[in-house]
Amino acid sequence: MTEPCAVASSPLCKRALRMAARPCLHALFASASLLPCVVPASAIAQQGTAGRGITSRSLPDAPLPHSDPQNSAQQTPPAEGAASVAGTVLDVSGAGVSGADVSLMHGDGTQLLTMVSEANGEFDFTKVPAGSYLVTVKAKGFAPFTSAEFAVGVQQAYEVPDVSLSIATANMEVTVRPTELIAAAQIRAEEKQRLIGIIPNFYTSYIFDAAPLTWEQKFSLAARNTFDPVTFIGVGFGAGIEQATNAYAGYGQGAAGYSKRYAAKFVDGRSGAFLTNAVFPALLHQDPRYYYQGSGSLKSRLVHALSSPFVTRSDGGRAVPNSSYLLGDVCSAALSNLYYPKADRGANLVFTNAALGLAGRLGMSLIREFLSKRFTRSVPDNGKL
Numbered sequence: 001m002t003e004p005c006a007v008a009s010s011p012l013c014k015r016a017l018r019m020a021a022r023p024c025l026h027a028l029f030a031s032a033s034l035l036p037c038v039v040p041a042s043a044i045a046q047q048g049t050a051g052r053g054i055t056s057r058s059l060p061d062a063p064l065p066h067s068d069p070q071n072s073a074q075q076t077p078p079a080e081g082a083a084s085v086a087g088t089v090l091d092v093s094g095a096g097v098s099g100a101d102v103s104l105m106h107g108d109g110t111q112l113l114t115m116v117s118e119a120n121g122e123f124d125f126t127k128v129p130a131g132s133y134l135v136t137v138k139a140k141g142f143a144p145f146t147s148a149e150f151a152v153g154v155q156q157a158y159e160v161p162d163v164s165l166s167i168a169t170a171n172m173e174v175t176v177r178p179t180e181l182i183a184a185a186q187i188r189a190e191e192k193q194r195l196i197g198i199i200p201n202f203y204t205s206y207i208f209d210a211a212p213l214t215w216e217q218k219f220s221l222a223a224r225n226t227f228d229p230v231t232f233i234g235v236g237f238g239a240g241i242e243q244a245t246n247a248y249a250g251y252g253q254g255a256a257g258y259s260k261r262y263a264a265k266f267v268d269g270r271s272g273a274f275l276t277n278a279v280f281p282a283l284l285h286q287d288p289r290y291y292y293q294g295s296g297s298l299k300s301r302l303v304h305a306l307s308s309p310f311v312t313r314s315d316g317g318r319a320v321p322n323s324s325y326l327l328g329d330v331c332s333a334a335l336s337n338l339y340y341p342k343a344d345r346g347a348n349l350v351f352t353n354a355a356l357g358l359a360g361r362l363g364m365s366l367i368r369e370f371l372s373k374r375f376t377r378s379v380p381d382n383g384k385l
Contacts, residue, residue, distance in 0.1 A: 083152045086124040087160030089117045089137055089145075096121025097165060100139035107132035107149050130154045135163065143168045183211035187221055190289075192378040195367075200228045203277065204368045205289045206379050212315040213289075215282035222278035222288075226270050238265045250341020264339055271335050272357055276328030285315040286324045290368050305369040309361045329357040 085104055089097040100117040104125045112133070117123045130153050137145040142165035152158045186207060193201040202225045213221070225231070239262040242248060251260040277288040291313065293304045312322040333353035337345045373379055 081127045081129045082155045083128040083130060083158065084124060084126045084156075085128055085133065085135070085152060085158045085160060086122070087135065087163045089121040089123065089139070090164045091142070092164065092166060097139050097142070100137050100142075100165070103136045104128070105134050105136055107134065128152060130156075135160050137163060137165065139165055141168055142166065179211045180214055180217075183213050183217055186210050187213070187217060189378065190221075191224055193376050194378075195372060196375050197377050199230055200225055201368070201372055201376050203289050204292055204372055204376070206292045206294075206373065208291055208293070209317075210289070210291070212287060212317070213281075215278075218281050218288060219274075219278045222274050225277070226273045231269070232266075235262060235266045235269060248341050248344050250343050264336070267339060268332065268336060268353065272329065272332035275332050276325045280324035280328045284324050286320060286322070287313045287315060288324060290365055292368060292373065294369075294373065301369055302366075305365040306362060308365045309358055325361065329354050329361075333357065 087102075089100045089102065091097050096117070096119070098117055098119045098121060100121070102115055102117055102123045103111050104113040105111055113125050113128070115123055115125065117137075117139075132149055132151050134149045135145075135147040145163060145165050147160055147163065150158065150160070186205070190202050190205065193204060193206075195201050202221060239258055242261045242265070243253070243258050246253070248261065248264070251257045251264075280286070281288045290308050293301050295301075308322070309325055310322050311319055312324065314320045330350070333350045336349055336353050340349055
């Protein structure tokens with residue numbers, strides 16, 4: 001009985017009693033003590049809330065909005081970044097390509113996400129915001145792939161169609177170098193060539209289609225060969241043989257005679273080398289080198305070697321008469337009349353020295369064709385194929 005009395009004595013109950021109709025006043029007072037037991041407590045609480053709302057001055061009375069939990073969930077927009085973009089990287093045969101670099105790009109070309117395709121070629125970008133995208137794929141051995149631009153909606157699971165890679169076109173990088181640079185590199189290789197590691201073999205080209213030499217390179221190679229230390233030793237041996245046989249007796253004997261013979265042999269060799277290998281080849285645009293054949297029958301190789309003093313190659317690569325050597329040999333022999341003993345000068349000296357020069361050239365050509373490659377170090381090639 002404590003709870004009904006407390007409710008009856010509250011201000012809310014008193015107000016309700018005053019608003020009742022007068023004819024029923026006595027009956028209402030008689031049943032006032034029973035009202036709280038009939039009216040549910042929740043209704044009384046709502047009336048109390050309404051009473052407080054009426055006395056509030058902050059907001060006017062307004063109907064409360066109807067709230068449906070199910071409708072409310074449908075009307076709330078989904079969160080951004082809930083879409084996905086997936087696909088499969090395939091080769092031309094339709095097999096999956098694993099390990100391909102796959103990038104999800106914005107429509108403006110900026111990268112959003114990147115990943116590597118799985119073993120079966122599949123890829124799947126998740127948490128993708130709505131927008132316009134394209135997919136790029138790069139894989140070793142395949143040409144790059146770029147998809148058409150596509151739009152992805154909110155929470156959409158987009159499948160990229162036709163991610164098929166084609167075989168990459170083989171790229172050949174060809175470096176074109178000036179002929180002069182190629183010839184310079186070949187000369188450096190030739191200057192390392194020495195018979196039995198000692199005797200210069202600079203004028204043998206084991207590259208059958210070697211680049212032509214410029215006139216500067218012809219003079220440079222002649223100087224390199226002429227003033228090689230081994231050359232001085234060879235001149236000393238030649239002068240010693242002449243001294244022993246008393247050749248060119250006008251020079252006399254002893255140290256003075258040997259010195260004169262040494263000087264004559266040195267000048268013979270140097271004048272012949274520069275005239276036949278530099279001066280006339282530069283003027284006539286001919287190549288002073290011997291081109292190693294290295295293949296074919298013995299006869300063809302023999303003919304090639306023995307014809308070298310008479311047939312050479314022009315700077316343009318054509319076979320031409322070896323005017324450079326023949327003129328240089330004769331001119332060098334003619335110059336010997338300036339320093340040989342007077343008793344030995346004349347046409348006989350010229351033709352003798354020219355014949356000796358030709359014989360030396362023929363013998364050296366045979367050595368170059370049949371022996372030099374076997375005994376020469378740093379041979380760059382195998383001659384004519």
